[in-house]
Amino acid sequence: MEKQEFTPKIVGFLCNWCSYTAADTAGVSRLQMPPSVMVVRVMCSGRVDPLFVLSAFLRGADGVLVAGCWPGQCHYQKGNLHARRRAAMLKSIFETLGLEMGDRFRLSWVSASEAPRFAEVAKGFTEEVEQLGPSSIWDEVFL
């Protein structure tokens, strides 16, 4: 029963120019979305320092979503491509150290016009994280 009550806390770093707008439109259009994604608006997915992601996880986030413009559509030409490399690096670190954060981290491309896609990403990722259960770091004192 407990599992059903669990609403994951997902920190979403959304690009101002696309994913944030998409999320906004999704809200205005009243698309059904779980209330799990807590949005941090950033000017570009390339602004997301790996430390932001690590900090969110270590402070107890059940999932971290970084969303930006599709490759080729970055407002700053290439920020999202840098973000992609960093995401790959983070995943590699998580994998090598056998950390659950690897499955709880997601990078998605959502353009400004893709409000339904944003709702889908939020829903899909929330379901994935729900399956994984609460983060084991939630009440760790050694961080």
Next chain:
Amino acid sequence: MPEGLKINKGAEDAVRGLLRSLLESGRVNGVLALGRTGGANGGVAYSLFTDPGAFVADGAALPLLPFMPANAGGLLSRLTLREPLAGPVAAVVKPCELRAFIELVKRSQGSLDNLLLISSTCGGVYPLDVGANGGLKERLPRYWEAVKQGVLDDDVRPTCRACMQFIPDNADITVALVGEEDLDTQCTLFLNTEKGAEFVEGLEGTSLSDELETEQIKRSHGQRAAYREELFAGVEVGMQELIRTFGRCIGCHACKTVCPICYCSLCYFDSQDCEYLPEIYESELERKGGLRLPPNTTFFQLGRLAHVSVSCVGCGMCTDVCPADIPVSTIFSKVGASVQALFDYQPGKDVTEEIPLMTFEEEELAQVAT
């Protein structure tokens, strides 16, 4: 086949002789090398020598000593950070120190101008505590015996025993040491660049063309690979294990201070950004029922992994200085290996190659974004 110069002297004498002649002839203004600092235990530090007298037998300079009191890559960066060197300076450094310097030059933290880089095939270095306790001297005969046979002494840094890049990449002159059975009487200097050849001109010896990668070196590769696998397999994986390992961290940030790749003059983890407001501590306390202080030890280590693993040269300074005995370097080398493989990048290999996180390909890593 690389060009070389065979000198009929032992390796240490030959290198000292080379450096002495460089200083005497005024072809270099100074030599950066390890040297005695005096003291009962025979303290050793990197020093900038200008006196040729330091390079006589039993002089103050110890250019081939298997010891690393600081990563010389970082020291070369400090020497050349504000401006390139005004006149030629020779530096005798280990391969990993050279790699670290190349990584720093890529980050605009130093300049290769006017530097004559001398390195050697490397048999590893002893941990700092061996040097601090005066144990270096008694181990030296054993060390050189092992180097001759192309094996590694058991007491050198674990990261050295697991090091696969013991042949320097960007040295002007490479001193052949590993697997050279006659290094007490003969020494081969490989002249990898025109600059290297130019500086040894007039030095007594016979020219030759030879392979640097001998059978012994290939064998050493195999032994190191086996140990590396064993060492990496010993790293505990999983969140709980990681928290246990890094839970020992006392937050002294010594690993960051000695790391040549950690060059930021103000580290995020030392900044005010990393200090929390009281209400954050309060809410954490309320939620967790306790909070370990200093905070952010696991965050610091994971954050540093995210920042430096792509360029980690595996020198082992971090493990050596850790007062809490965390195998920092083993963890960083293991993670570094996977991140570097991901981008097909070898830190310190090529000064013109861009750091993977500073560049990208339009079409790549499609599976990362979902």
